Amino acid sequence: xxxxxxxxxxxxxxQKQKNALLLFDAQGKLKAWNNSALEIIGLQNKELExxxxxxxxxxxxxxxxxxxxxxxxxxSICFEAVLNAEKSLKVDCESIKAPSSQTFVxxxxxxxxxxxxxxxxxxxxxxxxxxxxETAPMAILIYQNNKWIYANSMAEKISGYTxxxxxxxxxxxxxxxxxxxxxxxxxxxxxxxEKSTECYELEIINKAGKTKWLYLTSDTTVYKGKPAGxxxxxxxxxxxxxxxxxxxxxxxxxxxxxxxxxxNLVLDxxxxxxxxxxxxxNLLGYEKKEIxxxxxx
Numbered sequence: 110x111x112x113x114x115x116x117x118x119x120x121x122x123x124q125k126q127k128n129a130l131l132l133f134d135a136q137g138k139l140k141a142w143n144n145s146a147l148e149i150i151g152l153q154n155k156e157l158e159x160x161x162x163x164x165x166x167x168x169x170x171x172x173x174x175x176x177x178x179x180x181x182x183x184x185s186i187c188f189e190a191v192l193n194a195e196k197s198l199k200v201d202c203e204s205i206k207a208p209s210s211q212t213f214v215x216x217x218x219x220x221x222x223x224x225x226x227x228x229x230x231x232x233x234x235x236x237x238x239x240x241x242x243e244t245a246p247m248a249i250l251i252y253q254n255n256k257w258i259y260a261n262s263m264a265e266k267i268s269g270y271t272x273x274x275x276x277x278x279x280x281x282x283x284x285x286x287x288x289x290x291x292x293x294x295x296x297x298x299x300x301x302x303e304k305s306t307e308c309y310e311l312e313i314i315n316k317a318g319k320t321k322w323l324y325l326t327s328d329t330t331v332y333k334g335k336p337a338g339x340x341x342x343x344x345x346x347x348x349x350x351x352x353x354x355x356x357x358x359x360x361x362x363x364x365x366x367x368x369x370x371x372x373n374l375v376l377d378x379x380x381x382x383x384x385x386x387x388x389x390x391n392l393l394g395y396e397k398k399e400i401x402x403x404x405x406x
Contacts, residue, residue: 288312
């Protein structure tokens with residue numbers, strides 16, 4: 110029925126709506142909007158022409174939301190996004206099939222009350238985060254535009270750098286050269302709001318030039334309206350040193366165990382053979398597989 114109506118009349122209907130409305134095409138490009146949307150966004154008509162869904166609605170999941178709507182996985186989705194680094198929006202999106210079979214995404218939105226009327230609650234949450242971060246036994250860092258923009262006290266302790274020094278560094282500079290390309294690629298994805306490897310171990314070089322092992326968990330977050338990467342790192346250097354010492358001790362044991370010119374055995378509690386050296390195999394005249402598991406007594 111609506112396809113028979115004049116386009117100017119449809120535009121008039123769009124402008125009459127009190128709700129802020131935006132219409133995006135299958136490529137995520139903004140195709141139509143009303144005055145209510147202009148007032149909230151705070152831009153002029155000409156400035157909206159090159160906007161995209163993911164460029165306007167800043168959230169780590171904006172690409173996933175758009176894809177789900179366009180591919181028909183979901184007919185409608187509600188989410189919160191950040192606008193201009195300070196305004197939180199409540200957004201309702203719905204996929205629409207045009208008579209030409211093209212798929213569009215229609216969005217209505219309004220400022221979320223969480224930031225505007227509950228500022229005290231936001232401040233309280235931020236205070237709690239600061240307390241938790243500063244007392245956490247692991248390093249917590251956030252990077253954006255390739256730079257560290259937040260680091261807690263444990264990050265200073267592990268790296269040897271002050272917070273001010275860290276903020277002047279690219280996020281991959283601490284990392285040992287063997288891991289830098291991987292870290293750069295992972296970080297680039299996170300700064301685009303994309304998911305990437307979440308848990309891994311790597312080595313860094315601290316300010317004193319000492320190598321340290323870290324176990325990292327990381328994710329994508331939003332900082333001042335833009336995607337950022339957040340890293341939580343635990344210093345596992347001591348654990349790695351213990352593992353290395355155990356390996357060396359085990360290698361030394363096997364070396365001397367095999368070098369002995371007498372029968373060397375390792376038995377379990379029941380007297381069954383768990384390990385035997387080459388000299389023992391030769392003296393007994395059996396193959397190793399015939400001895401292992403047999404009761405020595």
